[in-house]
Amino acid sequence: MTMPPSPPETLRSALVAAAGTLGGGGIRVALARMRHGSCLGDAADELAGKSVLIAVASQLEAALVLIELDGLCRRLVLLPPDVKEAQLAPIIRDAEADAIVCSDPGAFAASGLTSVYVPNLDIVPLAGKARISLRTEWLMLTSGTTGDPKIAVHTLAGLTGAIASRTLSTSPPVWATFYDIRRYGGLQIFLRAVFGGGSLVLSRPGEPVADHLARLAAENVSHVSGTPTHWRKALMSAAIAQFHPAYIRLSGEIADQAILDSLRLNFPDAAIGHAYASTEAGVGFDVNDGLEGFPESYLAEPRNGVELRMADGALHIRSNRMASHYAGRPDLELTDADGWVDTGDMVELRNGRCYFAGRRGGIINVGGLKVHPEEVETVINRHGAVRQSRVKPRKSPVIGAIVVADVVLCETAANSDLIKQDILALCRSTLAPHKVPALINLVTAIEMTPGGKVSRQNA
Amino acid sequence: MSARLMIISAIQQVAVEQNKMLRPLTDDLELLESGLDSLCFAILVARLEDKLGFDPFASSDEIEFPVTLGEFVSVYDNAAVPA
Numbered sequence: 001m002t003m004p005p006s007p008p009e010t011l012r013s014a015l016v017a018a019a020g021t022l023g024g025g026g027i028r029v030a031l032a033r034m035r036h037g038s039c040l041g042d043a044a045d046e047l048a049g050k051s052v053l054i055a056v057a058s059q060l061e062a063a064l065v066l067i068e069l070d071g072l073c074r075r076l077v078l079l080p081p082d083v084k085e086a087q088l089a090p091i092i093r094d095a096e097a098d099a100i101v102c103s104d105p106g107a108f109a110a111s112g113l114t115s116v117y118v119p120n121l122d123i124v125p126l127a128g129k130a131r132i133s134l135r136t137e138w139l140m141l142t143s144g145t146t147g148d149p150k151i152a153v154h155t156l157a158g159l160t161g162a163i164a165s166r167t168l169s170t171s172p173p174v175w176a177t178f179y180d181i182r183r184y185g186g187l188q189i190f191l192r193a194v195f196g197g198g199s200l201v202l203s204r205p206g207e208p209v210a211d212h213l214a215r216l217a218a219e220n221v222s223h224v225s226g227t228p229t230h231w232r233k234a235l236m237s238a239a240i241a242q243f244h245p246a247y248i249r250l251s252g253e254i255a256d257q258a259i260l261d262s263l264r265l266n267f268p269d270a271a272i273g274h275a276y277a278s279t280e281a282g283v284g285f286d287v288n289d290g291l292e293g294f295p296e297s298y299l300a301e302p303r304n305g306v307e308l309r310m311a312d313g314a315l316h317i318r319s320n321r322m323a324s325h326y327a328g329r330p331d332l333e334l335t336d337a338d339g340w341v342d343t344g345d346m347v348e349l350r351n352g353r354c355y356f357a358g359r360r361g362g363i364i365n366v367g368g369l370k371v372h373p374e375e376v377e378t379v380i381n382r383h384g385a386v387r388q389s390r391v392k393p394r395k396s397p398v399i400g401a402i403v404v405a406d407v408v409l410c411e412t413a414a415n416s417d418l419i420k421q422d423i424l425a426l427c428r429s430t431l432a433p434h435k436v437p438a439l440i441n442l443v444t445a446i447e448m449t450p451g452g453k454v455s456r457q458n459a
Numbered sequence: 460m461s462a463r464l465m466i467i468s469a470i471q472q473v474a475v476e477q478n479k480m481l482r483p484l485t486d487d488l489e490l491l492e493s494g495l496d497s498l499c500f501a502i503l504v505a506r507l508e509d510k511l512g513f514d515p516f517a518s519s520d521e522i523e524f525p526v527t528l529g530e531f532v533s534v535y536d537n538a539a540v541p542a
Contacts, residue, residue: 367497396501397516398524404505424476433477438502439509 009133010071011156017197020172023219024060024202027121031194037123039064040101044072047117048132050099051075053092055083057103059181059202061119063190065101068119070136070156075327077139077151080182081205082450085110090148094328095139139327140184142279143451150332152279152323159187161305161321162283163195173198173247176216178226178234180205183451184279185252189225198223213239225249227452228259232388235262236410250274253453254356254374257292258381264290280334281341282321284308292378293355309340314360315347316340346372362456364392366434367399373456376403376437379430383423385409390446390454391437405437406446416442462511462535469506473499486529493528513538 018031038044039061052073056062062078069076077095088111091097099115102108108116138159141149175193179186180203193200201219203212213234216224224245226234231250234240248263248270255274263272276284276294284306287294299308306319318340326332335341346357358372365371373391380389388408393401407423409416420440427436447455467484474481474495481494490500508514515538516524525531 367501394505395517396505397514398504399497399501402498402501402505428476434498436476438505 010136011067011191011194012071014195015067018194019197020174020193020199022060022063022193022200022202024058024204027060029060029064029121029123031199033123034064034067036126038068038126039119039121039123040068040117041120041124042127043117044068045127046115047099047101048072049074049134050115051077051095051097053077053079053095053097053100053102053111053113054182055079055100055102055108056119057081059186061103061121062182063200063202064121064123065119066190067194069101070138071133073136074134075137075139078141078182078187080141080450081180083141083149087149091141091151094151094326096328137327140187140279140323143183143449150329151327152334153325153327154282154323158282158321158323160191160195161319162188162277162286163192172196173223174201174219174221175199176201176203176219176221176224178203178212178224178230178452179252180450184277185225185227185451188251188277188283192223209233209237210239213237213243216245217243221245223247223249225251227252228255229253229388229446229448229454230452231259231263232408233448235266236387236408240266245270248272251277252451254358254378255287255292256378256381258378258386260290260292276315278343280323281317281343282319282323284315284317284319291353293353296349296352296354299354307340310347310349310354311340311342313346313348313357315343315345315354315356317343364401364403366401366403369432369434371403371435373403376405376427376431376435379427380405380407380423380437383419383426385419386423388446388454390456392456394438402438403435404439404441406441406443408443408446463532465510466503466507466532466535469503469510470495473503473506477502484528486527486532488528489526490528490531491526507535511535 015031015035021028021030047069050073052069054062054065054076056065075095077097100108100111100113101117101119105116135155138154139151142152173196175189175198177186177189181187181190190200201216201221222245228250248267273286273288275286285298309316322341323334325334344360346360347354348357358374362373363370376391377389380386386407387410390406391403394404396402423440449455477499479494479499482488482492504514504516515534525534
């Protein structure tokens, strides 16, 4: 039986039953040590009540600092590893940051922040002073592609709203994620590991996929999460054969039937689910029936405190797991007047099921007709020889734009022209003529964003 | 293969793919009457660019879109100046 989650006071208080470890970069830390331990020592007291940028070099340091400072600080601003120096000033301004925790103070000398702290992975006993317990705000950068990043304001209760308490009958999970835990999707896995009494095996920047998979197998990882793009890359590696997780989770992009079926084929005994979540809207829902999209019934009534609706073809979400607002940007509304977040994800209803069509902003305009790249990719990915695809616009002097596709094949094919024709035939039998790619380019790899999604900068 | 042969072959392929009935491909055939629609021409121009390495319509604002098939071919012939 699954118990409804009871909101914890602080992240540290969730370590009461901690039995697992946190590992990355060759270092492994027992989570229980942080129950009464500190990575900042006496200096942590100086951070009480402050708005603190967490700009450390590793995920492990970030995890320890989060445990240390939740409940102590007014705000924790979790910076992903790829934040550019030019973005720091607006982030500091909008988050009202007055201190920074970082691994290399020299790298942030230009930030203007004079309260600088460096964490130490040698955990020391927590000083005897009684720690104050604030309802700390957790600030996360949205993954918007243009302009300054927006900062979504969460609370620990909202971030953990989708995490069910661990059932005592099951052994604690060993989690891993292809994400970085400083992004929403990865943070969810870190919190699941902590709240589930489990362990977490962290990803390493730049680690080859085969080495990563071998490490996950060696560490007996039981639960693992990533984007469909992460999973397509993993399935291209021979090392996948040695890895036997019990639970596979996809999020962050549309999980189409092709990737769900490929995973089922490779992991016949695993539970496979895809989740809908975003930095702004929080965790919306899980789908565990092995099918793409989600049942129309999800729209009918609130499920686990989350309401969904379709408006103007887009998915809207309302729940207490959402961010409350954008920090420092009173000019931006995160929700409408009734508290709904417009996710910008377009949804189509067919035969009792809702299917994701693509992002509102990613539409390709072919002579006035609209094409969602993701819709075409879903069809191309159904071809047995295709591992991954990216559909993008190509400017056309005649008609504005036409649709072209980059395709990665499962293995080097003998007759690539024949496969191209075969893929086009599949598209023509399924899609309206203007949606069929005018050209297919066979490529060896498709660029991935730091967040693990198909890069759509050209869109 | 000459530009003309390549263009004719590409037109025929696009017509098959897009389920269009082509009129006989003579030089004086008006493109609007050819059986191809604007999407077909967009695909055609993109494919020829990949084959020939240039798109004569993108490289200059001066060029008006040709009316007949013969004019269409000569736009490519004229643009194909040896390097």
